[in-house]
Amino acid sequence: MSFYIKDLLQLSTGVRRFLISEAFYGIGIGLYTLVLNLHLLFRGLREDEIGALVSMGILIMGVLAIPVSLLANRTGRKKLLVTGVFFIAAGNALFAVSDELLWFYAAQILVSAGLTLVETTEIQLLFHYCRSRKEEARAFSLMFAVFTAFTGLGTLAAGYISKGFEGSRGYEVSLLLTGLVLVLHGVIRAFWLPAENKASEEAAAAAASPSRGISRLMGPLSSGTLWLFAVFTALLGGCIAMTGSFLNVIVKFRLDWMDDQVSLILAIGAILLFICSLMTPYVMERFGYNTAIISVFIVNIVLFAALYMILPVWLFIGLFLLRGGGVTMLSNLLDSLLMSAFNEKERNLYAGMRSVFRSLGSSGATFVAGLILARQDYRLPFLATAGVLLLCGLYYVWWIRPVLSKRINSGIEP
Numbered sequence: 344m345s346f347y348i349k350d351l352l353q354l355s356t357g358v359r360r361f362l363i364s365e366a367f368y369g370i371g372i373g374l375y376t377l378v379l380n381l382h383l384l385f386r387g388l389r390e391d392e393i394g395a396l397v398s399m400g401i402l403i404m405g406v407l408a409i410p411v412s413l414l415a416n417r418t419g420r421k422k423l424l425v426t427g428v429f430f431i432a433a434g435n436a437l438f439a440v441s442d443e444l445l446w447f448y449a450a451q452i453l454v455s456a457g458l459t460l461v462e463t464t465e466i467q468l469l470f471h472y473c474r475s476r477k478e479e480a481r482a483f484s485l486m487f488a489v490f491t492a493f494t495g496l497g498t499l500a501a502g503y504i505s506k507g508f509e510g511s512r513g514y515e516v517s518l519l520l521t522g523l524v525l526v527l528h529g530v531i532r533a534f535w536l537p538a539e540n541k542a543s544e545e546a547a548a549a550a551a552s553p554s555r556g557i558s559r560l561m562g563p564l565s566s567g568t569l570w571l572f573a574v575f576t577a578l579l580g581g582c583i584a585m586t587g588s589f590l591n592v593i594v595k596f597r598l599d600w601m602d603d604q605v606s607l608i609l610a611i612g613a614i615l616l617f618i619c620s621l622m623t624p625y626v627m628e629r630f631g632y633n634t635a636i637i638s639v640f641i642v643n644i645v646l647f648a649a650l651y652m653i654l655p656v657w658l659f660i661g662l663f664l665l666r667g668g669g670v671t672m673l674s675n676l677l678d679s680l681l682m683s684a685f686n687e688k689e690r691n692l693y694a695g696m697r698s699v700f701r702s703l704g705s706s707g708a709t710f711v712a713g714l715i716l717a718r719q720d721y722r723l724p725f726l727a728t729a730g731v732l733l734l735c736g737l738y739y740v741w742w743i744r745p746v747l748s749k750r751i752n753s754g755i756e757p
Contacts, residue, residue, distance in 0.1 A: 357472030367528035373497020382514035394713015400455035405702030412695025420464040427460025432525035439518035483679040488620030495613020502606020580701035581708035597721035619668040640736040647729035
């Protein structure tokens with residue numbers, strides 16, 4: 344364990360700068376995550392309308408993902424990442440000042456476009472700064488650890504900001520503060536992150552011809568592995584989004600709590616997420632990725648099934664917090680391994696397809712969850728998630744595990 348911690352302190356310069364700047368992104372998203380649904384409810388939207396709004400946003404992310412992955416090879420990942428951060432900031436500002444459904448959809452389009460730019464480029468850019476596959480796995484988990492820790496800080500701050508103002512004023516202030524923090528984050532990343540190296544620039548220049556760039560990137564679409572992994576990410580996205588899109592609403596109304604109480608629980612959950620993210624590479628290296636993944640699948644299925652039952656508040660909170668850590672560890676294990684299983688030329692396209700299919704899964708799950716919550720059933724989403732997790736686990740055992748084992752153990756195939 345001491346050697347593991349020592350290795351973490353010796354990450355490359357680009358990785359360290361990326362991780363430090365990730366703190367601002369976490370704070371901004373934490374502010375946004377707690378208050379957005381509550382802001383929309385206060386402005387008169389129903390749960391099913393919020394579900395439809397979020398689903399539309401997720402579908403936009405899916406539509407834009409592959410074009411963004413193609414664009415990344417021409418303009419560079421860093422430029423798109425920074426642009427995406429500014430889009431998210433603008434969307435939050437528009438959410439804050441709007442009170443009509445049409446403007447909420449416009450704000451969601453901005454946020455979704457920004458999230459697409461960020462999510463389709465950030466992992467590849469982080470891996471670009473890494474020196475080995477082992478460092479890739481560690482850097483990915485550390486990125487998520489930093490993100491979740493500071494998301495918790497942002498969530499906690501949003502709860503107290505909401506409590507300090509009357510009506511929806513606290514929600515508006517939190518959303519405007521989100522925009523400000525994200526603008527600062529974008530400026531820091533624009534000027535502080537190292538530029539992509541000359542080889543990457545030459546690759547981008549080679550892709551400058553649209554027909555040539557598209558043909559070179561679309562060639563790997565014939566790969567069965569690419570499609571196999573993409574479908575798997577759709578299932579995984581559905582698992583996470585079924586409850587993940589409405590955690591604040593579920594806790595608030597299932598327990599009949601105030602906003603500051605909800606924010607405190609979500610902040611504590613973020614600390615647990617931070618610990619689980621930090622420990623993910625160690626668990627994978629200690630027990631092997633296959634044993635770790637199957638074990639975490641089983642634990643998550645049991646936790647989500649248990650959360651469906653009528654429970655005392657203290658037991659629900661305990662299982663709820665453990666659920667967050669379990670989902671985080673599962674997502675980190677799978678996301679880092681699946682990306683590492685592709686070579687550099689395939690990664691941009693896989694990132695695009697991953698976003699498309701995860702968006703499809705997340706959109707469907709979010710829409711269904713919104714319909715369920717509109718009936719004021721705050722238990723059923725957990726049972727539905729347990730069922731999808733079981734399906735996802737079987738898919739991994741039957742189809743993903745053999746291919747992943749072959750590619751990682753015997754070298755990545757073109």
